[in-house]
Amino acid sequence: MTQWLAHVDSGDPQVAHRLFELLYGELRRAARAQLRREEAGHTLTPTALAHEAWFRLAEQSRTRWKNRSHFLAVASTMMRRILVNHALARRAEKRDAELVPLTLGTLERWTGTPGRDLVDVHEALLAFEAVDARAAKVVELRFFGGLENEEAAELLGISLATLKRDWAVARAWLHRELRVR
Structure with missing residues (x-):
């Protein structure tokens, strides 16, 4: 390879x-x-x-x-x-879409609140990057890239313990940030 x-x-x-x-x-x-x-x-x-x-x-x-x-x-x-x-x-x-009146029929077809918006996660990660760029990169590699701890640590040139610490800090910070949004 x-x-x-x-x-x-x-x-x-x-x-x-x-x-x-x-x-x-x-x-x-x-x-x-x-x-x-x-x-x-x-x-x-x-x-x-x-x-x-x-x-x-x-x-x-x-x-x-x-x-x-x-x-x-x-x-x-x-x-x-x-x-x-x-x-x-x-x-x-969606902003440019034609407005549809809310009726009982359209209300029944509505499936409920959507999951966490990717744009919100992206914006929160950008804000976190200003606080701790390395930990934000850990999130990107683990969460978005699907890399294992060992792979991400090797790629970033940090120890496994440091990566795990960064991952824990980043998750806590992002969880708090996304809960506020």
Whole structure:
């Protein structure tokens, strides 16, 4: 895998194709994990999210891939951005949508309050990044990237104990912040 990552910027389409084959399952797994946190009926599928992230990663010309964990961390960031942009576009569509009068029939079809809005989580994470950038990166790698503690610690160059401390602080801070919103 590392040999393919080292040559991904060679411009050889076969290298990119082989890398995609090797990492496709993991990209789909990460996409499924991210979409699991979304509302039911999301218009993006795990396949579409994985492919969109891959297309954006393929455009990266200055990134030197260190290893699989580095690639997947950047992929998770891409997926997060795609989902946030998608959520913002849907919000804009809703603002521009035709108002529907509330009747007993439409009230019965309403499914209740949606889950935590991804945009709220994204904004809270951005605010937390100003407080503790490293711990915010831990959240991004663990929550959005689906990396295990050991992988995230290695990628950040910190000890496992430090990562666990950062993760606990970040979760507490974000929980408090999101409860206020």
